[in-house]
Amino acid sequence: MRVQTYPSAALEGLLNLVLPKRCAGCGTAGAWLCPSCAAGLQTLPEARCPRCGAPSRAAQAGCPECRGRRLWFFSASAAFAYEGPARAMVTTCKFRAYRSLVDEMVARAAPSFAVTCARVAGDLTAAESLLVTWVPAHRDHALERGFNTAELLARGLAASAGVPATALLERRRHGARQSGLGRAARAANVRGSFATGSEAARVARMLKRVIIVDDVYTTGETLSHGAEVLINAGLEPHVFTFARTIRAVPSQTSIDNAVRKERCR
Numbered sequence: 001m002r003v004q005t006y007p008s009a010a011l012e013g014l015l016n017l018v019l020p021k022r023c024a025g026c027g028t029a030g031a032w033l034c035p036s037c038a039a040g041l042q043t044l045p046e047a048r049c050p051r052c053g054a055p056s057r058a059a060q061a062g063c064p065e066c067r068g069r070r071l072w073f074f075s076a077s078a079a080f081a082y083e084g085p086a087r088a089m090v091t092t093c094k095f096r097a098y099r100s101l102v103d104e105m106v107a108r109a110a111p112s113f114a115v116t117c118a119r120v121a122g123d124l125t126a127a128e129s130l131l132v133t134w135v136p137a138h139r140d141h142a143l144e145r146g147f148n149t150a151e152l153l154a155r156g157l158a159a160s161a162g163v164p165a166t167a168l169l170e171r172r173r174h175g176a177r178q179s180g181l182g183r184a185a186r187a188a189n190v191r192g193s194f195a196t197g198s199e200a201a202r203v204a205r206m207l208k209r210v211i212i213v214d215d216v217y218t219t220g221e222t223l224s225h226g227a228e229v230l231i232n233a234g235l236e237p238h239v240f241t242f243a244r245t246i247r248a249v250p251s252q253t254s255i256d257n258a259v260r261k262e263r264c265r
C-alpha cells in the first residue's frame with residue numbers, strides 16, 4: 001500500500017520551520033521565489049488572440065495557434081509565459097506539493113487575474129454574477145499530491161478578487177488508459193472525462209459567466225473539454241491559467257502534435 005507522503009497544512013507549518021523554502025528558480029534558501037527570479041517572470045504582451053490568448057498581432061481568424069480548432073471557452077488568459085521561473089514554480093509544485101508554494105503563485109498571479117475578472121465580468125452588475133471553478137485532478141494524482149493545484153490556485157485567486165469559487169466539473173472516469181487506443185477513440189475518451197454535478201445546474205439559473213482556473217495552458221485541449229460541459233450546462237466559460245506555453249513559431253505540425261499529446265494525458 002502506498003504511504004501518504006503529503007503533509008497536512010498544520011504539519012507543513014512545522015516542516016517550514018525545519019525545511020526552509022527554496023527558490024523554485026535557482027534554489028536559493030529563504031523564499032519560493034527570490035527577488036532576481038521574480039524579476040524574470042515574463043508577463044504576456046498586450047497583443048494577444050482574443051480567444052486562446054496566444055501572443056499574436058493577428059485577429060482570431062488568423063491566430064496560428066487556434067485557427068481551425070474548436071475551442072469551447074470564450075476567452076483564455078494567463079499571468080505568465082510558461083518559461084523560466086514560472087515553469088519552475090509549476091514543476092516544483094508537481095513534486096513538492098506545498099500549499100505555501102501555491103500561495104506564492106496566487107500572490108504573483110493575482111493582479112493579472114483581477115484584470116481578467118474585470119474583463120470577463122464586463123457589463124455584469126455585481127461580482128457575485130461571476131464564478132470561479134477549476135479543472136479537477138485525476139483522482140490518483142490528487143491523492144499522490146494531497147491536493148489539486150488547480151483547485152488551490154482557483155480558490156486563492158477567487159479570494160483575492162472577491163469572487164466566489166465552487167466545484168462545477170467532475171472527472172467522470174479515469175482517462176489515463178489511453179495507450180492502445182486510436183486517435184478518434186482517444187479524443188472521445190478525453191471528451192467523456194468531464195461532467196458537471198448538480199451544482200452547475202443550480203449555478204446556471206443564477207449566473208452565466210465562469211472562469212476555469214488551471215496551472216498551465218498548453219494547447220487548451222483539456223480546458224476546452226471542461227468548457228464544453230459548462231456550456232452544455234448553460235454557462236459561459238472563460239479560462240485563466242497561472243502560465244501559458246508560448247510558441248515562438250507555431251507551425252501547424254507542432255500545434256497538431258501538442259494537441260494530440262495533451263489529449264493523451
Ligand SMILES: [Zn+2]
Pocket residue numbers: 023024025026027028033034035036037038
Ligand atoms: Zn531564484
Ligand SMILES: [Zn+2]
Pocket residue numbers: 049050051052053054060063064065066067
Ligand atoms: Zn488563438
